[in-house]
Each structure stands twice: as structure tokens, then as C-alpha cells.
Amino acid sequence: MNTTSRARRLSPAERERTILTGARKLVYESGLEAMTVRAIAAEVGVTPALIAHYRPVMDDFVAEVFRDVVSAERVEVLGTVDVSLGLRPTLQGIIETLLDPARDDVAMVWVQSWALGARNPVLAERVRIEMDLWQSGLEDVIRRAGAGIDDPRGAAWMLLAMVDGMSAHALVKWAPHDRAEIARRTLAAVLA
The missing domain is CATH 1.10.357.10 (Tetracycline Repressor, domain 2)
Incomplete structure (x- = not known):
């Protein structure tokens, strides 16, 4: 029996909101200088490539x-x-x-x-x-x-x-x- 579950995939609009919310949180905590693709990806819990895809x-x-x-x-x-x-x-x-x-x-x-x-x-x-x-x-x-x-x-x-x-x-x-x-x-x- 498989006890793992797949996370629901976010729609592009939901992903966009998640990335923006994560970036804002990062900026409030650490300032604009902290806004890097890697830092935002870590904040949101996704790969840097996904951030770069949405925010090239x-x-x-x-x-x-x-x-x-x-x-x-x-x-x-x-x-x-x-x-x-x-x-x-x-x-x-x-x-x-x-x-x-x-x-x-x-x-x-x-x-x-x-x-x-x-x-x-x-x-x-x-x-x-x-x-x-x-x-x-x-x-x-x-x-x-x-x-x-x-x-x-x-x-x-x-x-x-x-x-x-x-x-x-x-x-x-x-x-x-x-x-x-x-x-x-x-x-x-x-x-x-």
C-alpha cells in the first residue's frame, strides 16, 4: 500500500501568487538585497528553475x-x-x-x-x-x-x-x- 500522497499541482495563477507572497515575505524579513532566485525558491519551497520560469x-x-x-x-x-x-x-x-x-x-x-x-x-x-x-x-x-x-x-x-x-x-x-x-x-x- 502506498502511503505517500502527491501534492496538488498549483495553477499558474496560484503559483504566481505563491511566488509573489514568498518574495514579499523574504523582503520584509531580509530586505530587497535578499531577493535572489535561490532565496525565493527556498522561501516558496520550489526549484530555482521554477522561479526563473515565472520571473525571468x-x-x-x-x-x-x-x-x-x-x-x-x-x-x-x-x-x-x-x-x-x-x-x-x-x-x-x-x-x-x-x-x-x-x-x-x-x-x-x-x-x-x-x-x-x-x-x-x-x-x-x-x-x-x-x-x-x-x-x-x-x-x-x-x-x-x-x-x-x-x-x-x-x-x-x-x-x-x-x-x-x-x-x-x-x-x-x-x-x-x-x-x-x-x-x-x-x-x-x-x-x-
Whole structure:
């Protein structure tokens, strides 16, 4: 009597989802640099050849996974904004959310995307698109929440630069212990 059973073969759509889910998990745990055919195959439990069959151009796949990770964060953070709280509390909430150490996995993805994008033009283009979407999204929040802000575009860029810089510093454990306090002071200066 044969006691082994054959695993059900996944459809191409199911396999595609499995590969994408596995790649995202790998990126959240280890960053974009960990995205290799072998690492994804090990994560998903298939051969590297199967990954290469479904994703023949790794640069394109890296850009796709980057987009998925950072756009999910943007939708989550900006999608829950309540501008009726007023400009300062609204922006403070966004900044504190983004600087939360629990989001260091996404900060790592951003930092690596800037470095890897120097040699991966597809990723570089996606990074520029996602940065523009963050900037325009934050600018929109500032416009909706803030009466009297002369330069919402400039304010959005300055706040994102602060978040990016502080997040990058935190990744190498070179950051103030109270990032939120520095963020509050910076926000006050930007809005002054």
C-alpha cells in the first residue's frame, strides 16, 4: 500500500501568487538585497528553475515587490488620515507612524531601493514613482488639513526628507532615542 500522497499541482495563477507572497515575505524579513532566485525558491519551497520560469527578469521582479511593499504602506498610512484633527496633529500622527521602529522593515526596503536603483534602472524608475506618490499624497494631506501653509509642496518634501533620514539612521542604530520629539520640533519649524 502506498502511503505517500502527491501534492496538488498549483495553477499558474496560484503559483504566481505563491511566488509573489514568498518574495514579499523574504523582503520584509531580509530586505530587497535578499531577493535572489535561490532565496525565493527556498522561501516558496520550489526549484530555482521554477522561479526563473515565472520571473525571468529579476530586476523587474525586484521593482514589482518594492512597489507592492511601499505602496501598501502608503495606502495604509495616508488612507487612514483624519484631516479634521488639524494640520499639526495630522502630520504628527503620520510622522510618528512612519518613524515607529516596527516599520524598520519598510525603511530597510527604501534604503536598499535607493542603492540598488543605481544599477537597476527598472527599480530606479519605480523608486521615483513611489517617492512622487508619497510626496503628492502628503502634499494633499497638508492642503486639506492646513489653512495658511504657503508651500505645501515644499513642506511635504522637507517632512519626507526628515523621515527618510531618521529612518536610515535608525537602521544602523545611529538615531536619537526619542525620534518622536525631534520629529515634533522639526514639524514645528516646517510649519512656522
